[in-house]
Amino acid sequence: MPEIYNEAMKRNEEFTGECTDLSDQGYGVLRHNGEVVFVPGLLPQEKARIRVILAKKSFAIGRVMERLSDSPERTQALCPEFGKCGGCALQDLEYQSQLAWKTDWMRRKFPGIEVRDTLGMKDPYNYRNKAQFPVQVTGEGEVITGFYRPNSHTIVDTDTCLIQDERLNELYQYIRKELTSRLAKGLRHIFLRRSRKTGQSQVVFIGEENHFEDLTAKLVSVFPDLVSVVFNHNDRQDNVILGDESVILHGLESIEEDCLGIRIRLNFKSFFQVNPExxxxxxxxxxEAADIHPGDSVxxxxxxxxxxxxxxxxRGAQVTGVEIVPEAVENARENARLNGINNAQFVCQDATEFARQFQDQADVLIVDPPRKGLSEQGVEDIARIDPRRIVYVSCNPNTLKRDLERFAHKGWKARWVQPVDMFPQTPNVEAVCLLEKE
Structure with missing residues (x-):
């Protein structure tokens, strides 16, 4: 769709304004001549001189030229790359204020539904158990690794990340130091994962050519907790990170995790929440929302x-898990065996297709979809199953809101929404929602 530039606001235009809110991307929100302007790095109650860097029909993007006042909730960001990479957009906002803003934002998004206070962390740093670092080699042979700038494929060259697990930072720093231009040629990403509970770590080199045997030997000698090193072949000409073929360079292609006493064998291709706490x-x-009784069908x-x-x-339920990723399904079956659980089966099928074909009775239905949420057909098929309650785990409040409206048309009412701060220092928020028939 072609860009339509706003006649009322011009690129490079400057004005002075006051921030009144934060967007769901963590940008400051201002109004100028009746138009909305989003400004990174500006907090509510702050005044600033703004320059418009992009003007579109319905909004503009601005840059702070001079901050004229500070919010009482502003704090000094700890990361030297803050504002450059596309990560921690809220690191300059005190953590308790981050939680309060997320609660308020969710309550405005879900009027008429009980939205509980956002549950947060005691220590909102070094929580991520997974990291993916893109790699580039410049024309001069310099190796650059780090994170992408917002809305770009330009890498911010960095050797640490304050929200990554400290052991992952140590692994990354060692690999970064050892990466010559020859090794980095054709290397797209460095994928790292660690379980704090089991102490096991994993490295996956993702690229076009496997020449990492010597580096693997060095890594294993320095990091005794490294139980898995894998080369994943990817020469696709798109943005998909993982390829289809892999070679194990050391140990296994998985590590073990633990969640609430459930042992999880985790393949590197399988999704797992990045904040284990x-x-x-x-x-x-x-x-809690599922309120499972022994013998329930889930x-x-x-x-x-x-x-x-x-x-x-x-908890005694008869469980059927549905997942379309074959590696994840095999993982789930293996995890059931690992934990001696015989009352759970896992099928490899599209979730909407499964719901459409399901003919039996279910007491509880748990749904944890990707960011795009459920399809309209998916909501209709889930409603047709008619469980006693639906537990919706959401990583995107926008699609959760849409799906709750669709469920409401089918006679389902959202009883409460519990926001959970899975991603401190960022504007993202996860939530659990309980739905019951009206």
Whole structure:
């Protein structure tokens, strides 16, 4: 769709304004001549001189030229790359204020529904158990690794990340130091994962050519907790990170995790929540909402590696997990065996297709979809199953709102929404929602 530039606001135009809110991307929100302007790095109650850097029909993007006042909730960002990479947009806002803003934002988004206070962390740093670092080699042979700038493929060259697990930072720094231009040629990403509970770590080199045997030997000698090193071949000409073929360079292609006493064998291709501490909070909340009784029939849609389904099975339910990624389904079956759970089965099928074909009775339906949420057909098919309650775990409040409206048309009412701060220092928020028939 061609860009239509706003006649009322021009690129490079400057004005002075006051920020009144934050957007769902963590940008300051201002109004100028009746038009909305989004400005990174500006907090509510702050005045600033703004320059318009992009003007579109319905909004503009601005840049702070001079901040004229500071919010009482502003704090000094700890990361030297803050504002450059596309990560921690809220690191300059005090953490308790981040939680308060997320609660207020969710309450405005879900009027008429009980929205509980956002559950947060005691220490909102070094929480991520997974990292993906893109790699580039310049024409001069310099190796650059780090994170992308917002809305670009330009890498911010950095050797650490304050929201990554500290051991992942150590692994990354060692690999970064060892990466010559020869090794980095054709290397697209460095993928790292770690379980704080089991202490196991994993490295996956993603690229076009496998020449990482020597580096693997060095890594294993320095990091005894490294139980998995994998080369994943990807020469596709698109933005898909992982390819289809892999070679194990050391150990296994998985590590072991633990969630609320459930042991999880985690393939590097399988989705797993990146904040293990708040994952347990999120999943405990989901189990509270599910209110499972022994013998209940539970469907776990978008079941991933099976964690939620296995938690439900441990409470005595008969569980069917549904997931379209074959590696994740095999992971889930393996995890059931690993935990001695016999009352959970996992099928490899599209969730909407499964719901459409399902003919039996279900007491509880748990759904944890990707960011795009459910399709309209998916909502209709889930409503047709007619469980006693639906537990919706959402990573995108915008699609959750849309889907709750669709469920309302089918006679389902959202009883409460519990926001959970899975991603401190960022504007993202996850939530658990309980739905029951009216």
């Amino acid at each position: 708040m994952m347990e909070v999120l999943y405990n909340t989901a189990m 469907i776990d849609m978008y079941s991933g590696t099976g964690t939620l389904g296995l938690l439900a099975a441990r």
